[in-house]
Amino acid sequence: MKEILLIFRKDLLVEWRSKQIFPTMLIFSLLLLLIFNVAFEFRSDIDFHTISAVVWITFIFSGLLALGRSFSLEKENNAFSFLLLIPVSRSYIYLGKLLSNLVMVIVSEIFILPLFLLFFLFDAKGLSLMDTILPFLGVTVLGTIGFVSLGTFFSSMAVNTKLRDMMLPLLVFPLIIPVIITSVGVCSSILEGRPLGYYAFSLQILVCFDIIFVLLCSLLFEYLIEDSGD
C-alpha cells in the first residue's frame, strides 16, 4: 500500500516540477472545445446529448494525450527499470501509476468543466449544485476511472511497440466503447434533469466496467512488463 502512494507521490512531484503534461492537456482540451464550437457554428440550440458527447470526447482525447506520456517519461534514463526494482508485486506499480494518472486527468477535467458549461450551456437557467453539478462530477470520476484504467495499462504496452503513441488510441478506443456509451448517456440524463431510476442501469454497467478492468489490468500487468530482453 505504501509503495502505491510512493509511486503516486513521485509522479505528481515530477509533474509539479516539470509542468509538462498538465498545461498541455488543458490547452489541448480548450482547443478541442473551440473546434467543437466552431464546427457547430457557435449555435446555442445544441441538445444535451450532443453536449455530453462533446465533453466526453474532449475528456478522452486530452486524457489519452496525458496517458501516452505516462510511461514514455519512465523510459527516459531507463527509469522504469529502477521502478521494477521495488520489491513488491508488479500490480502495485500499475495501481500507483493509475492513481497518479487519475488525479491528473480528473483535476484537468475539473478545470475544463466550467469553461465547457460557459461555452455550451450559456443560456441554461441556473444549474443546481446538488441535482446537476455534483452527480455530473460523480459520473465524470467514474467514467474517467474506466478509460484511465485501460489507458494506463496500454500506455505501458504502446511505448514498447514500434508505433508508440499512435498505438495507444488504437488499443484503447475500441475497448472503452462501454464507458463512452454509459457516461454520455448518464451525463445527458443528468443535464435533462431525469430521476436516478432512469439511468441507474447505465450507472451499474459503468461501475462494473471500472471494477472489472482495474482488477483485470492489475492482474495482467505482471505479464505485460516481464523484463525479458526483447
Next chain:
Amino acid sequence: MKIAETDPFSFKEMRKALFFLTFALMVLGTWMTFFYAPTEVVMGHVQRIFYFHMGTVWAATVAFTVVFVASIYYLVKETAKWDTLAYCSAEIGMLLLTLTIITGSIWAKPVWGTWWTWDPQLTTTFILWVLYAVYLLLRSGAGGRGKKARYSAIFAIVAFVDLPVVYISARIKRGISPVVFGPGGGGIDPAMMQTLLVVLLGFTLLFILLLRERIRIMNMETALYTRGR
C-alpha cells in the same frame, strides 16, 4: 530437418479425411440452403443467405474464443505453439467476421431497408471486427517475437472480457434487436433447423481445416526463417 516434421499434427490421412468431410458438408449445406429449406413466408428467398450468415458468425465466435483460450495458455506456458494457434485463429476469425458483416448487409438491405443500423448485435460485431483488426495491427507493430506474442495475448484477453460489456451497454440505447428465427423467434420449420445445423457444422469443420492449414504454413515459415539464418 524436413519441414513437414515441424507440424506436430501432420497426419496425412486425417488431413485428407478432414478435407473431404468439410467439402461434403459444405456442398450439402449449400444444396440444402437452396433446395431443401423452405422459402420463408415474409422475407422470401433472400432469407436463405441467413444460413451462411449464421455459419460465418458462429465460426467467427469459435475463432475468437480459440484466440482467448490460446492467449491464456500462452501467458501461462510461454510456448510458441499457443501463440501460433492464437494468431492463426485470429486471422481466420477476421476473414469469417468480414463475411458475416457482408452477408448481413446483403440480407438487411431488402429486409430492413438499410445496409447498416446501429443495433446492439451489429454494434458488437463491428467492434469485434475492429478488435481483430487492432490485434493484427499490434502484432505487425510490436517488435520481437516474444513481445509480439505476449502483447497480443494480453490484448486478446482484455478484448474478450470487454466484448460482453460492449454488448450490454449497446443494448441500453436501442433495444430493437430483431429475433428473426431461432430461440425466441417462435416456431421454426424443422427443415430450416436441419439446414442450419448442417451449415453450422460445415463452417465449424471449415474453420478447423483452415486453422490447421494456416498453422502448418506458419510452422513452415518459422522453420524456413530459422534455417535461413
